[in-house]
Amino acid sequence: MEQRAHFITLSTPDLDAARAFYRDGLGWRPLLDVPGEIVFFQVAPGTVLGLFDADKFVADMEGTPADGRLGGLTLSHNVDSPDAVDATVRRMVEAGARTVKSPQRAAFGGYHGHVADPNGLVWEICHNPAWRVDADGRVHLGLVDDA
Template identity: 30%
Template sequence: MTISAITLGVRDLERSLRFYRDGLGLAFPGIIGTEFVADAEHPGGATAMLSLGNGLILSLYGRDDLARDAGLTPDRVSGSGVSLGWFVDARDTVDELLERAAAAGGSVVRAPLERPWGIYAGYFADPDGHLWEVVYFLPGSAPG
């Protein structure tokens, strides 16, 4: 199995786009689907898709539209029941990304620290509470 996209339900598409594109610097090819406007039966189609590399897409989709599309209530597609891992190549990059996330409107959930299993990592949450762990593998501890 190959995961091609991770879709986050967001309250405000433009705000989330600014956070990920302008704040964190993710590549952004554009918002698609704006011609599909939500109605009583159908979700809207406006989605921002950002490139995470290796072909993986981070899709930002209105929370209400995502819930309607999946046949769920909006509370089922909110918050953070998972964390997304962002592996970086330098220890300083962990600190830099956490600072950028906070400056862009997110929050640092846990300041970075060295863990006994060989990582230096910290957590941030985006403006909708989606949890990210930024991880640097200490020398000799990288997976695979």
């Protein structure tokens, strides 16, 4: 199996709030939007984020409502500067997010903050000066052996 994920699909208890937050609040354009079921956003080359109504998610998994809860997950979004971290966190809060961790210096030497969308999905907004992506898509985390 290739070391690649094409879709990140998350169960969301309030699809309408999620849609409004990402589409209307943040200005993201849906790739596909099926009201009452799921909305897809392309978030990177070849990568799609799907926000799936929790009840439909559970039914799709043939599980119980407890199986559809989101837990232990954070999505990260890297930006070009500490000012961009502040601006992005501010925009997300204005769009309906809740601040989890105010922007601040990070242990790894960068700058970051955490916000939760209207359904509790936590985003880390981060500036890491050592992080980069090559033209071919290879990620470098800025480690000594990361040549």
